Amino acid sequence: MKTYINAIILGLFGAVAVTVSFMLQWPTWTMFLAWVSYYLFGKSIKTSIPVFVQIIFGILMGVAIMVSAKFFETIIGVAGFQLAVFLFIGSLAFLSKIEGLKSIPAWFIGLIIIFGVHPELEFAAVASLLIPIIAGFTFAWFNDSSLQIVSKSFNN
Numbered sequence: 001m002k003t004y005i006n007a008i009i010l011g012l013f014g015a016v017a018v019t020v021s022f023m024l025q026w027p028t029w030t031m032f033l034a035w036v037s038y039y040l041f042g043k044s045i046k047t048s049i050p051v052f053v054q055i056i057f058g059i060l061m062g063v064a065i066m067v068s069a070k071f072f073e074t075i076i077g078v079a080g081f082q083l084a085v086f087l088f089i090g091s092l093a094f095l096s097k098i099e100g101l102k103s104i105p106a107w108f109i110g111l112i113i114i115f116g117v118h119p120e121l122e123f124a125a126v127a128s129l130l131i132p133i134i135a136g137f138t139f140a141w142f143n144d145s146s147l148q149i150v151s152k153s154f155n156n
Helices: 002-023 028-040 045-095 104-117 123-127 130-155
Strands: none
Touching (some): 002 028, 002 130, 045 104, 045 130
16 A cells, blocks of 8 residues: 555656646756756755755856857867866866765766756856756655655554
8 A cells, every 4th residue: 555655646746746847848857857866865955955056066067168168169179168078077076075065976967957958158047947956856855755754654
């Protein structure tokens, strides 16, 4: 019986998340990438906040790569993008030594999001990526919390 209830909870939150994402025209995969991040990085608000911050930093790094690539391309041509990637991705070796910035996978999730969505390099377009990311973490938390309540109910 517990498995059926868990299936209903998982399906319900997944269906609601997709519906909201479609209605608001979010990149659904971005929301689910954040959802998965909640589970991969500890399943708690305490562990999710630093991961969320690093995902945002990854997005900002992607913006910096795109902007600096345009500059480098004026100097060295088409290799400007590769130089920008080399410099910024290489900097992760140093940034990951800083407490709170250690999760290189979280940085790459941010990079995946920015390069996958490829928004216009305008503040509003880039900032709008925060909404499905926050929603993904929120849906994951609600889903996980609901599953924990069910689990406790069946264990009592």
